[in-house]
Amino acid sequence: MSHLQKLDKYFSDNREKHLEELFDFLRIPSISSLSEHKEDMQTAANWLADKLRKLNIENVSVDPTKGHPVVYGEWLHAEGKPTILFYGHYDVQPVDPLNLWDSEPFKPEIRDNKLFARGASDDKGQVYMHLKMIEALFATEGTLPVNVKFIYEGEEEIGSPNLPAYVEANKEKLAADLILISDTGLYAPGKPAVCYGLRGLTGVQIDVRGAKGDLHSGLYGGGVQNAIHALAEILASFRDEHGTIQVEGFYDKVRPLSDEERQAYRDLQFDEEALKEEIGVQELFGEAGYSYLEQTWARPTLEVNGVFGGFSGEGIKTVLPAEAGAKITCRLVPDQDPNEIVQLLKAHIEKHKPKGVTVNVSEFDKGAPYMTPFDHPLIQAAGRSYEKIYNVPTAFIRGGGSIPIVAAFDEILSLPVVLMGFGLNSENFHAPNEHFHLENFDKGLRVLGDYLHEVSNLKL
Structure with a gap:
């Protein structure tokens, strides 16, 4: 049985258990911008640390900062293999206006195979996928194909004011071969994408x-x-x-x-007419000589x-x-x-x-742009993992938005960043009725598990 077949069986057998556990995470109202939720932030950090320890991740710590804590852990027993540093955030946006939610934001519900809750897509659901993927590899193979480290913060939604200083002070501890982040999305439903650049x-x-x-x-x-x-x-x-x-x-x-790059964007055959209808404008506007995606x-x-x-x-x-x-x-x-x-x-x-x-x-606060060349072996390996599960070619895209800490990671640690997200633009992150399509939760677990095997075979 291949590693993908083993992962598929494990995730299928444990799906309901995994979702119930994710519900517990989503019930914690870890809103970083509101001082009345300071204790909830600590609770969420402790929840993550506890889950890492139960996975036999070592040297797990909940490290204080001037704001909300950083969660760290590591497993470094894959001798001679690359090390992946996983990043994510456990804080979420405020939920206002409450009257526009169809269900309570911190009482998760599944409707039409979509998980509704604040943080379901951004970013608790995707962080949780990292943990369950590691759990599955240990359960099915008894070990991991690569070394792993974890850094999860509680201030991404307020601009990560304290994380750069933490990273600077812990450069040796955080040393790795790449940083993997699941806080982005697919190009479109059923169309996976590796985001190799951010503005x-x-x-x-x-x-x-x-x-x-x-x-x-x-x-x-x-x-x-x-x-x-x-x-x-x-x-x-x-x-x-x-x-x-x-x-x-x-x-x-x-x-x-x-x-x-320009040819890759043309190959995506972006539908500008559909976009105009979706956002309700008669015509698009922009710098001459460039397509909408450019x-x-x-x-x-x-x-x-x-x-x-x-x-x-x-x-x-x-x-x-x-x-x-x-x-x-x-x-x-x-x-x-x-x-x-x-x-x-x-x-x-x-x-x-x-x-x-x-x-x-x-x-105002500033964040530098970031880009890993889209022909980088780590980017291409991510594309292969997506294609095995989604059975369609992977799009290689840049993101129009900004994740300031990505540029800080690049500047301080000098590591390639691989953005492997599984959300969709339609999932209302930062808005009422945030949700996560469970089809992509299920497939994403398998993609991430395969990616660790892809990385283990690279000579970095």
Whole structure:
């Protein structure tokens, strides 16, 4: 019997037991952003540590940080074989608004072969798959084909503020040959994907100030600068009519797409018409010369996320607003530096600042872009494991979003990162009625188990 046949039998025989255990994990309201859930965060960390110990993982610890704890464990008895560092997070997003949930967010339910609960897909369900895959390999083979380490944090949903320092302080302990993360998704239902790159993120808030207070538009209009008009002028200067960013130097370090990548994206035959219907727009918009996938995966952006100022209540109030502001974020691609981009934004804003106002620019958290070449042996091995279970070719994609800690892992540990996720974009993570398609839970367990065998046969 092959290792895949053994895994399949084990997972089939133990499916109900595994799901009940996952329910226990999902019942813990580990919301990292809310202080009233601090004890729940500790409970979730202890739950993970306990499960690792029951798997005979060694040196398990729940390590304190300035915020929520980090869970660590290791098993290093596969002599001469590579070491995989598994990463995931046990914290979840808040559940508001509660009235939009069809079932209670921390009382898991299965409906239509979908598991509904906060954290089902992002990321408790996928973290749990790591544990059950290890359990299955021990149960069916008595050992593991590779060495493994685990690092699970409780602050991903708030930007991982304390994990980089933890990783920096524990570089030797965390040394490995690759980092495996299951916190992404499939390309489409039934279509597996290995995500080999993520965009970075940076942003600023622009605060414009005119007079010392709002002014009567009849007395002062036409003679004093309006803060909202000044802000609008600044915002309009950022992009041209095609969406091309006009900030000097913004594109200077953008790594161009390779011909192989562009062909791989074309081969996906992305349906732009279906997308327009899904999101309710008449036409798409973006940088000229690039397809939608190229625009959203491999090109940088500058987006206005919010604008505020003046009077927005019912009726009209004839004033010249004294204050106005906007929040702006940029998705970045290799080899853009978030800190450098912020300085370019500040210089652009200063250059285009209208007369009659003062402008203050404050910075948000930053995350660098990340990419492992999609022809890397570890990436290709992941593709083979997906194909064995899903029986269709694997897509090699970049993600348009950001996981800042991925870039930190790359920078601090200098390891390739393999993103093997099993969620779907439709699963409402961060929204009411979050769920996980159990078809992908079942298949994902088998994919991950096979991947450890694929890695064990590589010469790294």
